[in-house]
Amino acid sequence: MKKVKGTRDFLPELANKFKYLEDVFLEVASSFGFENIRVPTFEKTSLFARGVGDTTDIVKKEMFQVISSANMDKYCRGEYSVSKDGITLRPEGTAGVVRMLVENKEYVNLPKKYSYIINAFRNERPQAGRYREFTQLGAELFGSSEPISDVYIIMLLDEYFKKLGLKNYKIKINSIGCKTCRPKYYEELKKYVEPKLDKMCSDCNERFKNNPLRILDCKVDNDIKLISGHPVSVDYLCESCASKFNFVKDNLEKLNIKFEVDASIVRGLDYYCETAFEVHFENIGAKSAIGGGGRYNDLVELIGGPDVPAIGFALGADRIVMALESEGFFDYKEEEKDVYFYSFDEKFAYKILPAFNELRESGFKVEMELNSRSLKSALKYANKNNFKYVVLIGEDEYQNNSVIVKNMKESDQKEVKLENIVEVMKNE
Ligand code: HAM
Numbered sequence: 001m002k003k004v005k006g007t008r009d010f011l012p013e014l015a016n017k018f019k020y021l022e023d024v025f026l027e028v029a030s031s032f033g034f035e036n037i038r039v040p041t042f043e044k045t046s047l048f049a050r051g052v053g054d055t056t057d058i059v060k061k062e063m064f065q066v067i068s069s070a071n072m073d074k075y076c077r078g079e080y081s082v083s084k085d086g087i088t089l090r091p092e093g094t095a096g097v098v099r100m101l102v103e104n105k106e107y108v109n110l111p112k113k114y115s116y117i118i119n120a121f122r123n124e125r126p127q128a129g130r131y132r133e134f135t136q137l138g139a140e141l142f143g144s145s146e147p148i149s150d151v152y153i154i155m156l157l158d159e160y161f162k163k164l165g166l167k168n169y170k171i172k173i174n175s176i177g178c179k180t181c182r183p184k185y186y187e188e189l190k191k192y193v194e195p196k197l198d199k200m201c202s203d204c205n206e207r208f209k210n211n212p213l214r215i216l217d218c219k220v221d222n223d224i225k226l227i228s229g230h231p232v233s234v235d236y237l238c239e240s241c242a243s244k245f246n247f248v249k250d251n252l253e254k255l256n257i258k259f260e261v262d263a264s265i266v267r268g269l270d271y272y273c274e275t276a277f278e279v280h281f282e283n284i285g286a287k288s289a290i291g292g293g294g295r296y297n298d299l300v301e302l303i304g305g306p307d308v309p310a311i312g313f314a315l316g317a318d319r320i321v322m323a324l325e326s327e328g329f330f331d332y333k334e335e336e337k338d339v340y341f342y343s344f345d346e347k348f349a350y351k352i353l354p355a356f357n358e359l360r361e362s363g364f365k366v367e368m369e370l371n372s373r374s375l376k377s378a379l380k381y382a383n384k385n386n387f388k389y390v391v392l393i394g395e396d397e398y399q400n401n402s403v404i405v406k407n408m409k410e411s412d413q414k415e416v417k418l419e420n421i422v423e424v425m426k427n428e
Contacts, residue, residue, distance in 0.1 A: 008131060052091065094271070164320070182233075336365075403416055
């Protein structure tokens, strides 16, 4: 049996890299007042259709919709509508977090700040850095429409990458306007695209009618060429959006947070308005976005809650691991372990187990021989697994209430009384 294409096994080395990313994320998010939450892996399909947007590629082409075997018969009889009654493996986290906020009336005491670590699922064509199951580290801030919260969330994002030790990331920001300035921008965009429409793909022809901004996500090379030089949203911002965007840029500069304005950032999900941003890292395969986010002031209401402005982001952990690897970050981080306990006979083991436990509880990385292998095999194993010491007990030591402490790096050894072993190891 083989795993499904686009999914991954996390052997200990890779799992440890993810753990590092996740630990630093939770620590930094918590230092900015973000509380960690968990939401379900699957939600009603209609949540994503409405939240992410039913004209987006994610909803139209990439969602894993689930039918339980009990509903399969109903489905075959035409009594079960996948889009109306169905459930979907989350393609992202924001819609579920908003649903949680609304369902639990968490909006009564705003602002609320949440962090989350989730697996998400998109049926994209797998390639380097693009998986069908991937991990997102997310942060969402509810209840402030002030641009200071845009600065705050980008500050958290930047601080995370700094703490993590990633060097060559680029923060790109844009403003995609609000309900006031969008109609004018869409009009100009449509005017520009219309004469080229008959040469463009059928998806773009549909997007033109339903959601012109989505034309800018088109991945067809010919379409990308045809619309290059299209009007950009920053040139059509209303007074309020323009002043908020200036505030964000101004404050990021004052805080020495490096960023660039990139008018091509429109995001692939429908809920955004005003500030939109992405983090990029080159040379990690075809996809360079290691994170993305922005403001979404209308989503809470769209999901059935009150008028609650919000802003947030999600980072792609799989791609960040690749980015750190490409900078050699993990190269020198081979884990050292402390003590491997070995008994020549299992009946001696009980004598060294109290020392094993005491060292384990004091934070030493300890393991013991569990397979009665020969000393030669056990030493080979201890060496390969980076143990600094092996503690041995044989017949003579058993009789003398002592052990042999073997230093694996310096190849020397000494006999130590059992009652002193913890003390000796702590001083080594
Ligand atoms: P997104 O840009 O769709 O935004 O995804 C965020 C990040 O998830 C991407 O920048 C990328 O690093 C990673 N990612 C996306 N798809 C894949 C994939 N197939 N394989 C590996 N990594 C992937 C969102 O999901 C929004 N919910 C972000 C947000 C939160 N906006 C506001 N709050």
